[in-house]
Amino acid sequence: MTATEKATIAGIQNALNYFVEDDYKREVDCLSMIIDRMYDENDKIQRVKSELDTALLHFGNLYESDYWVLAPLKDYAYSDNSLLDSMCLDTLQPDEREKYFNFNAVIDPKFEFESYSWNLPCFYSIKEFLFLYRFLDYLRHLLSRLEVRSVSSPKRTLESRLDATQIGMLTECLNCNHVFVVNITVEDLTDFFSCSLVEPLKVARAKNKLIVYALWQLECRNLITLEWQAVCAREKLLQSFSGNILSQNNLSSSLYQAKELPPKGSEIIDSYIKQMKKA
Numbered sequence: 001m002t003a004t005e006k007a008t009i010a011g012i013q014n015a016l017n018y019f020v021e022d023d024y025k026r027e028v029d030c031l032s033m034i035i036d037r038m039y040d041e042n043d044k045i046q047r048v049k050s051e052l053d054t055a056l057l058h059f060g061n062l063y064e065s066d067y068w069v070l071a072p073l074k075d076y077a078y079s080d081n082s083l084l085d086s087m088c089l090d091t092l093q094p095d096e097r098e099k100y101f102n103f104n105a106v107i108d109p110k111f112e113f114e115s116y117s118w119n120l121p122c123f124y125s126i127k128e129f130l131f132l133y134r135f136l137d138y139l140r141h142l143l144s145r146l147e148v149r150s151v152s153s154p155k156r157t158l159e160s161r162l163d164a165t166q167i168g169m170l171t172e173c174l175n176c177n178h179v180f181v182v183n184i185t186v187e188d189l190t191d192f193f194s195c196s197l198v199e200p201l202k203v204a205r206a207k208n209k210l211i212v213y214a215l216w217q218l219e220c221r222n223l224i225t226l227e228w229q230a231v232c233a234r235e236k237l238l239q240s241f242s243g244n245i246l247s248q249n250n251l252s253s254s255l256y257q258a259k260e261l262p263p264k265g266s267e268i269i270d271s272y273i274k275q276m277k278k279a
Helices: 003-036 041-065 065-077 082-085 094-099 113-119 123-152 164-176 186-193 208-220 228-234 248-260 265-279
Strands: none
Touching: 003 041, 003 082, 003 113, 003 123, 003 228, 003 265, 041 123, 041 228, 065 123, 082 164, 094 228, 123 248, 164 186, 164 208, 208 228, 208 248, 208 265, 228 248
16 A cells, blocks of 8 residues: 555545544434433433444444455454554455545545545445444443442332321222222232332223323322322333333323323312312
8 A cells, every 4th residue: 555545544534533423422412411311210221222222233234234344343443543453445346445545535524424425435334333333332331330320229109198098098089980900909009109019000091191190189289209200110100001111201291181181080089189188
């Protein structure tokens, strides 16, 4: 390789480093912003796992489709001189390598990615491979940190201020409205408030808004914690009729709808809760 060719590759390498770093920073910043605004640790873990699965699928497909040029890069993914250090360009056909040697690398590549991608064989795959290699390392580290934090976090409760009589009345109210697939007992509801359920309470079909309405009314009367949505999601207290744990987003959405249009049966809940306040 001549000095001129090395200089050209060095220019392409600078652009490649810029594109990889730009993608990495953007994806990390976006994910961090989302994670930082999620309250429930389990929701954070599931979001990162979803990102990890998506990135792994893309990474695997990319590696398989351009194996010969990408395989040499795996030991140089963090190198600022990955093209020359890995000798990955040597795997290209002679006419393909010539396109690299004859390419006019711009000084500021900020808005020139398409020019590189269109004119340089496998450049897109190389850029994506280096970006995903680093991003996957970040995701694995983030997931590990979140899982450790989740295990070490103390168990929370709904901070119920209901006495035995009030819990009995609320149990009767919920069963009267057929809120759950099967009628619950006072013990079930007591365990629900203390987050000690063996398995989540399964909400009956089309009753999500009603159970959320009931919990909201308890919150409004300072009978449970203001953060009941996050606690219910984190401790996996409620299960939808379809069998999915109700997440904080599910509960928040149902609450918004219940506030806009109180669900059928809400008047019964209002009546019971007024009686509970007197008990």
